[in-house]
Amino acid sequence: MKSLRSLSIYTFVGFFGAGINFLLMPVLSHYLTPTDYGLLSLVNTYVTILIPLVSLVAYGYITVEYFHMEDQRKFASLFSSVALIPVLPTLVLFVLGYFFYDYFAGILELPIDAKWWALSMFPLAAMTVYIDTISSYQIVIRDSKYYLVYNILRVLVEVALTLLFVVQMRMGWKGRLLSWLVTTVIFTGASFLYFYRKKLLTLDIQWKYIKASIIFGAPLIFHTLGKFVVNQSDRLFISKMVSLKEAGIYSVGYTIGTVMLIGASALANIASPFIMERLKAKDAVQERQIRRFTYMCIGGLLLILVIMNIASPFFFKYFMDIRYLQGYTYVFWVSVGYFFWGVYMLFSSYIYYYKQTKFLVWLAIINIITNLALNYYFIGIYGGIGAAYATALSFFINLLLLLIKVFKMLPWFRFQISDFKK
Secondary structure, three states: HHHHHHHHHHHHHHHHHHHHHHHHHHHHHHHOOOHHHHHHHHHHHHHHHHHHHHOOOOOOOHHHHHOOOOOHHHHHHHHHHHHHHHHHHHHHHHHHHHOOOHHHHHHHOOOOOOHHHHOOOOHHHHHHHHHHHHHHHHHHHOHHHHHHHHHHHHHHHHHHHHHHHHHHHHOOOOHHHHHHHHHHHHHHHHHHHHHHHHHOOOOOOOEEEHHHHHHHHHHHHHHHHHHHHHHHHHHHHHHHHHHHHHHHHHHHHHHHHOOOHHHHHHHHHHHHHHHHHHHHHOOOOHHHHHHHHHHHHHHHHHHHHHHHHHHHHHHHHHHOHHHHHHHHHHHHHHHHHHHHHHHHHHHHHHHHHOOOHHHHHHHHHHHHHHHHHHHHHHHHHHHOOHHHHHHHHHHHHHHHHHHHHHHHHHEEEEEEEEHHHO
């Protein structure tokens, strides 16, 4: 019961954050130009790239060692050692960014006259690492109440500051970035206060823990960057090959399309334990239950897909500023892509259960290569909408390869009319 309650809290927090940002978008569309949105989208993309580079994905080592290290003092030493890792990479990258900003700004489509605003990406990435660390740690120790309060307050503070800086003070894209930065500073401070009270901060820094965590995290840098390629590289292609304005409109349409991802993630949270529990039985009755449940989930995803695509033109017409009206053309293909991703998440449970995760690594590499190639090809021919085509086709290829693997592993998982009969 406690685990179910915790799961519901984590799910609620995810929906709350996505929902607030979704509702905030129509307001911001009247105060931010498509070019502003495009620039903010680029900054968000670069922060996403910087996070694995400054953290070396070493913070995951803390979660793993929590279950192995019983000595609290040793764990505190490990925790503090790992927490020190982002400092040096952040300083080095900040200095390089400062001295070579004019050169990189032209390549990265950043404004020359907003150097310090752009350089805020580096501390933003580093502080986000600590915010992610506290969330991961709270999930591991099942401190769901603090997790709820911490994350809900963070969303509300950022929304309030965004309304103050963008709507009230009319600071444009700088106001949105400032609200993000101030909120991140406040809640990074709150996270360190939390770590201090949990007696996780100490001056006993040990190289062996730093080395072990880097060895653990380094291979995951490529995997983490791979997620970025699939989810956000399209903005970079559009910015370079079309325009920053088009990237802003695309970003809004893409955000609406990812409503499909929220529904898919919720279904996956329910489906994964259901499927794995029944795979243990290994009998025809349980196999039939799995098939029927999978069909129901896919039907649910189709329903979400249909509803959101019926609603999206009305949403853009009556809630969004007219400058973003074209954004609805991206929603269909992005949502179709995330429908394929939702089905992928359903079937990936079998891969995890049978410990065939090496296949997922190869699948990720294939997905990265095809996504980059498709983005370049389709955007070159069709413009911004080509990125949406590339998203849908990339996810479809990913799903197709996974299904071939699963059906070879599980010959019993085949479509049967009898599954729909009582």
